[in-house]
Amino acid sequence: MSKTDVLIIGGGLIGCATALHLARAGASVRLVEAGDINAGASGQNAGSLHFQMERRFLENGAALADQAARIIALNRLAIDEWRGLEVDLGVDLHVSQKGGLMVAETPEQVALLEAKSRREISGGLATQLLDGDAARALCPALGPDVLAASYLADEGHADPRALTPAFAHAAAEAGAVISTRQHVLSITRRSPGGFDVAAKKGDEMETLQADQIFVAAGAWTPAVCALANLHIPLFPVALLMNATERTGPILPQLIQHVGRRLSMKQAYAGNVIIGGGWPSRLAQRPDGGFDLNARASIIPLSRSGNLRAAIDIVPQIGALNLIRSWTGVTTISADQLPIAGAVSRVPGFYVAAGGSAFTLGPTFARLIARVMGGERVEALDVLSPDRFNHLNSFMG
Amino acid sequence: MRIEQDVTRGAAIEISVDGIALAAFDGETIATAMLSQGMAMFRRDARGRPRGLFCNMGTCGECMVTLTAENRRVRACVTDAQNGMDIATDG
Amino acid sequence: MAEHFDLAIVGGGPAGQAAAIALQGLDLSIAVIDEQAQPGGQILRQPPAQFAVRLWLPGRAYDRLKAQTEHFGRLDRVSWLGRHTVIEIARDGAHFALLTENALGVRAITADRVLIAAGCQDLAVPLAGWTLPGVYTAGAIQAFVKSQQYVPGERIVLAGTHPLQLLIAAQIVAAGGTVAEVLFAQPISAMFRAVLTKPLVGLRGSGNMLAAAAALRILRRAGVPVSFGSALQRIEGESRVTHVILASGRRIACDTVGLNYGFVPQSLLPRMMGAKVRPAGAAGGFAAVHDEWMRSSLPGLYVAGETTGVAGAPASQAEGELAGVGIGLDAGWIDMAEAGRQTRRARSRHRHLQAFARLLDTVANPLPWFPVPEDDTIICRCEDVDYATLAAQSGGGSANAVKLITRCGMGPCQGRNCEPSLLRMLDDRGLTSDPGFTQRFPARPIPVSELADPG
Numbered sequence A: 001m002s003k004t005d006v007l008i009i010g011g012g013l014i015g016c017a018t019a020l021h022l023a024r025a026g027a028s029v030r031l032v033e034a035g036d037i038n039a040g041a042s043g044q045n046a047g048s049l050h051f052q053m054e055r056r057f058l059e060n061g062a063a064l065a066d067q068a069a070r071i072i073a074l075n076r077l078a079i080d081e082w083r084g085l086e087v088d089l090g091v092d093l094h095v096s097q098k099g100g101l102m103v104a105e106t107p108e109q110v111a112l113l114e115a116k117s118r119r120e121i122s123g124g125l126a127t128q129l130l131d132g133d134a135a136r137a138l139c140p141a142l143g144p145d146v147l148a149a150s151y152l153a154d155e156g157h158a159d160p161r162a163l164t165p166a167f168a169h170a171a172a173e174a175g176a177v178i179s180t181r182q183h184v185l186s187i188t189r190r191s192p193g194g195f196d197v198a199a200k201k202g203d204e205m206e207t208l209q210a211d212q213i214f215v216a217a218g219a220w221t222p223a224v225c226a227l228a229n230l231h232i233p234l235f236p237v238a239l240l241m242n243a244t245e246r247t248g249p250i251l252p253q254l255i256q257h258v259g260r261r262l263s264m265k266q267a268y269a270g271n272v273i274i275g276g277g278w279p280s281r282l283a284q285r286p287d288g289g290f291d292l293n294a295r296a297s298i299i300p301l302s303r304s305g306n307l308r309a310a311i312d313i314v315p316q317i318g319a320l321n322l323i324r325s326w327t328g329v330t331t332i333s334a335d336q337l338p339i340a341g342a343v344s345r346v347p348g349f350y351v352a353a354g355g356s357a358f359t360l361g362p363t364f365a366r367l368i369a370r371v372m373g374g375e376r377v378e379a380l381d382v383l384s385p386d387r388f389n390h391l392n393s394f395m396g
Numbered sequence B: 001m002r003i004e005q006d007v008t009r010g011a012a013i014e015i016s017v018d019g020i021a022l023a024a025f026d027g028e029t030i031a032t033a034m035l036s037q038g039m040a041m042f043r044r045d046a047r048g049r050p051r052g053l054f055c056n057m058g059t060c061g062e063c064m065v066t067l068t069a070e071n072r073r074v075r076a077c078v079t080d081a082q083n084g085m086d087i088a089t090d091g
Numbered sequence C: 001m002a003e004h005f006d007l008a009i010v011g012g013g014p015a016g017q018a019a020a021i022a023l024q025g026l027d028l029s030i031a032v033i034d035e036q037a038q039p040g041g042q043i044l045r046q047p048p049a050q051f052a053v054r055l056w057l058p059g060r061a062y063d064r065l066k067a068q069t070e071h072f073g074r075l076d077r078v079s080w081l082g083r084h085t086v087i088e089i090a091r092d093g094a095h096f097a098l099l100t101e102n103a104l105g106v107r108a109i110t111a112d113r114v115l116i117a118a119g120c121q122d123l124a125v126p127l128a129g130w131t132l133p134g135v136y137t138a139g140a141i142q143a144f145v146k147s148q149q150y151v152p153g154e155r156i157v158l159a160g161t162h163p164l165q166l167l168i169a170a171q172i173v174a175a176g177g178t179v180a181e182v183l184f185a186q187p188i189s190a191m192f193r194a195v196l197t198k199p200l201v202g203l204r205g206s207g208n209m210l211a212a213a214a215a216l217r218i219l220r221r222a223g224v225p226v227s228f229g230s231a232l233q234r235i236e237g238e239s240r241v242t243h244v245i246l247a248s249g250r251r252i253a254c255d256t257v258g259l260n261y262g263f264v265p266q267s268l269l270p271r272m273m274g275a276k277v278r279p280a281g282a283a284g285g286f287a288a289v290h291d292e293w294m295r296s297s298l299p300g301l302y303v304a305g306e307t308t309g310v311a312g313a314p315a316s317q318a319e320g321e322l323a324g325v326g327i328g329l330d331a332g333w334i335d336m337a338e339a340g341r342q343t344r345r346a347r348s349r350h351r352h353l354q355a356f357a358r359l360l361d362t363v364a365n366p367l368p369w370f371p372v373p374e375d376d377t378i379i380c381r382c383e384d385v386d387y388a389t390l391a392a393q394s395g396g397g398s399a400n401a402v403k404l405i406t407r408c409g410m411g412p413c414q415g416r417n418c419e420p421s422l423l424r425m426l427d428d429r430g431l432t433s434d435p436g437f438t439q440r441f442p443a444r445p446i447p448v449s450e451l452a453d454p455g
């Protein structure tokens, strides 16, 4: 039987990074991962560091302006976080913050860019609006259809394959105990406080006792929370990614699109990584529901649409060979905002998942660790799981 | 070495690889045309070491070359040489 | 609009052809799709249509396959799609959607049923210097000789553990080329011992034995040394191979090396589709799993030939026949009694051939004889990942996890070359029965523009 201050469920970016911060703060930490470290969304994502407002937030109208402003505040924290990460972890994460361009191809899209950057500037993000030629001067690979772009110098990309293992390694050095291929199967509340958790590795069951539980199980978060009799409204989504063969340097910046689904960057090895939120099809269980453990399948129309968008913006991509398309599963909450913080109806129970948690994950982790240490962290208020408390009012 | 005895090849053609004109025959792959003129290097790897083709059956991807007219990268071992083709290696 | 066929067969080798022939006379549209220009598969590797070759591939074993290829060429309602590479097969409602690719572009095909008979490929065996220009798989050299009528080197060394290298050496010599030496890593006693434990099985495979003996005679006459217990240790040269060094320290000058440690199934397509596979044996790789009618674990998808395990061309033919009849049976074109009658002989041939294949596996077993890579020996050729990098990580979990950390298997070949090496390293650390790399689209590299919406 293991007894620790904290039990973290999930060995993705959020779980491993939080393990590091808690261990550094002196807590005894156990982390349990069902597969291998970084086997979930954290190892399969696009690696974009995007701090400009996401298109999906612009679609929600002025009512959400306040929310957006708070997200911008989080983004500003994330920018600083990323600037210090390689030094902090002592690992080459292939972080490149050479700027990001969000492009527009139509006058309507240009107007959207303008509205967006006004909001960002008032929130303290130094977005610059560029016309097509100015954008091409920065990034000559951009094609003639680019009418305008908003530029943010802090954006860029990093290596998703390196980040989470680096956090895991540092967490272990700081004293966290990490076990892989161990599934959490049940969560029992103890009175007066704390939890008993049953976890299975191979044929062996282990009971893990902890004062606090932190669920960082990505798309599996609702299932893990259900073990504690909690509804958390997160929904799995499967996304498509594509990689070309390696080529010489053509894209220094992160490229995104304000009106179409597109994110594009050249990874350190020279491959161009193309994504942007095109759907894949989740596998289904025979008894209904989605099977998150089976591979999601590619939707040909997503693939052709994504690649079309890439070629329209950077025409020379067309001549490169595609060497890989893959699908990854992440999760989105009922109101699109990430969920991160304490579940106040179950003292000692914390959760974080959803959203663009490659960009924001290291920041979430730092803040969550402070919350778990007893601090009040205002920046996280907007993400509190308690906003969905009503869902649990009949759960007993 | 092209086997001559008992073999009749297709029409004589010419292709160009990295600006060098190569005599070849209709029916030959780009790989055969290149090797037969002693062009065994297709690229340099990340450490600068010379690299050649390997499987000659399309599975390894070591023989990628660029057809410059189409700006298309193909596997030389499963792509037939065509008269007038202009080819660039990554060497 | 995609062209539609009742059946799409991937691979026009002995297995794919046999399946098409088994269905002849039925009113079916069949597409046979092959990356190679001409039918015949890896064993024949027919010369291009533009060539005329007298005395092409002499020998009894080949005659039967050549006859089958001729028969195949006469089938009507079979569309031969040579020089078409299948890069994806996906379920699309009631049928399968296939994408093929070649220098002219992509082509979409749909089919009610699909048979994957994609054959095998050489096992890639890393050793110091194996990435130098002039080092090929032995199969690569043989294919140059057979198909392109071209001998790729002035002085060729063949090395490995597989008896096929005797045949390849003899073919090079017959073509007028020079083989410096044929090197078997294992001592001859190890090979004989294997045969002697199963004399009857050995006798049944005597066609192959005779072929090997004939090859040995040709080599002896040509003065080509064949050495046993002679393991390759390094391959050296600057811009190309100039010599090899054996474990004994002996040095052999050469400009070309062919590596021949065995073969692994080409099972990428079934794996991409999620069909069940099993470890294929000592050489590594995964073989597609099937039932008695060559049905894979996925409805409507069939597998035959060396995609299901490497057992030689006659076994591939037998499996192709079973698959063809099985497909006819499932589609209601052939009834059970007829299907049973038609396949009785193929089944019994198949059983004997499997026994011989297992014997050959023992004779050729490379496991004890693999060269030892050096720290900077490249294991993953596409991404230049070396042995030391993998050794530092291979304690850490699955092949997929190591791939994520090191990039091993992330290049254009999808890990086809490095996967067996990495799995052996994991195995050595007690991480057995790893399912290997997740296989992803596309099966072969393809220009982005070919896949994009027309715009």
Ligand SMILES: Cc1cc2nc3c(=O)[nH]c(=O)nc-3n(C[C@H](O)[C@H](O)[C@H](O)COP(=O)(O)OP(=O)(O)OC[C@H]3O[C@@H](n4cnc5c(N)ncnc54)[C@H](O)[C@@H]3O)c2cc1C
Pocket (backbone or CB within 6 Å): A009, A010, A011, A012, A013, A014, A015, A032, A033, A034, A035, A036, A037, A038, A039, A040, A041, A042, A043, A044, A045, A046, A047, A048, A049, A050, A182, A183, A184, A185, A216, A217, A218, A219, A220, A221, A224, A239, A240, A241, A275, A327, A328, A329, A330, A352, A353, A354, A355, A356, A357, A358, A359, A360, A361
């Ligand atoms: C294709 C794709 C592209 C993306 N691109 C970007 C991008 O460019 N920028 C960006 O900011 N974000 C991006 N994201 C989102 C980002 O990847 C995720 O938000 C982030 O990785 C989430 O990390 P996580 O630790 O919460 O989850 P995960 O990495 O999914 O980790 C959860 C872990 O929990 C484990 N687990 C589940 N159940 C159990 C159990 N019962 N017991 C123990 N362990 C369990 C799982 O095995 C898994 O390893 C993308 C996501 C995808 C899929």
Ligand SMILES: Cc1cc2nc3c(=O)[nH]c(=O)nc-3n(C[C@H](O)[C@H](O)[C@H](O)COP(=O)(O)OP(=O)(O)OC[C@H]3O[C@@H](n4cnc5c(N)ncnc54)[C@H](O)[C@@H]3O)c2cc1C
Pocket (backbone or CB within 6 Å): B057, C010, C011, C012, C013, C014, C015, C016, C033, C034, C035, C036, C040, C041, C042, C043, C044, C084, C085, C086, C087, C117, C118, C119, C120, C121, C122, C138, C139, C140, C142, C143, C164, C167, C263, C266, C269, C304, C305, C306, C307, C311, C312, C313, C314, C316, C443
């Ligand atoms: C290089 C090589 C040389 C060989 N030489 C000999 C020999 O000399 N003697 C011997 O007894 N055995 C030899 N073998 C073993 C031999 O391949 C088999 O015994 C026999 O050819 C197997 O028949 P098959 O029909 O199963 O597969 P194959 O004959 O290999 O036929 C499979 C066909 O599928 C095609 N294919 C595969 N993937 C795709 C795709 N994605 N898209 C389109 N087409 C595809 C291939 O081009 C190939 O033509 C060799 C194997 C290899 C790999």
Ligand code: FES
Pocket (backbone or CB within 6 Å): B053, B054, B055, B056, B057, B058, B059, B060, B061, B062, B063, B064, B075, B076, B077, B078
């Ligand atoms: S040499 Fe392997 S793909 Fe051409």
